[in-house]
Every structure is written in structure tokens, then in C-alpha cells.
Amino acid sequence: MAVLLFKLFQLIMYGINIYSILLVIYILMSWVPASRETKVGIWIGKLAEPYLGFFRKFIPPFGMIDFSPLVALFALNLIGKGLAQVFMMIINSLL
Numbered sequence: 001m002a003v004l005l006f007k008l009f010q011l012i013m014y015g016i017n018i019y020s021i022l023l024v025i026y027i028l029m030s031w032v033p034a035s036r037e038t039k040v041g042i043w044i045g046k047l048a049e050p051y052l053g054f055f056r057k058f059i060p061p062f063g064m065i066d067f068s069p070l071v072a073l074f075a076l077n078l079i080g081k082g083l084a085q086v087f088m089m090i091i092n093s094l095l
Helices: 002-029 033-037 039-058 068-094
Strands: none
Touching: 002 039, 002 068, 033 039, 039 068
């Protein structure tokens, strides 16, 4: 059972890491506006905008700078660390 939970944890953390990379790519694509009109840009936008949009509701841009993607990445990192602690507590209780 512990092995199965550990594999699930690895899969979730892998997904969080992939999503973090996707967010960074989407943020960097904002520097080249034409890149968001490509098929890849539209696809990445469909995956990234719902998560980033949540943070944009609470953190307005300051002038021309939008800090919400930084906060979103920080929150995703905290979620990953929190999940790691929960999974480790569960796995330790099973052993």
C-alpha cells in the first residue's frame, strides 16, 4: 500500500512540475505576443489561463507589470510542498 501511495505522490509531483514549466513558458510567451496566436500558444493558454485568472482577480497589475504569475507559481510550489508533507505523514503512518 505504501508503495502505491508513493507512486501516486510521484505522479502528482510530476504533474505539478510539468504545470509549473508550462506556466513559465506561457509567461515568457507574453514577451513575444505573436507566439500566443500559434496553435501551441493557444493550447498552452487554455491550460494556463484558468489558473492564472484566479490570481488576476485578486492581484491587479501594477502599471505594465503583472505580478500574479509569480504569486501563482509560488502558490503552486507551496501546494506541492504541502502535498509532500501530507503524503509523507500518510506513508509513515502505514509503515
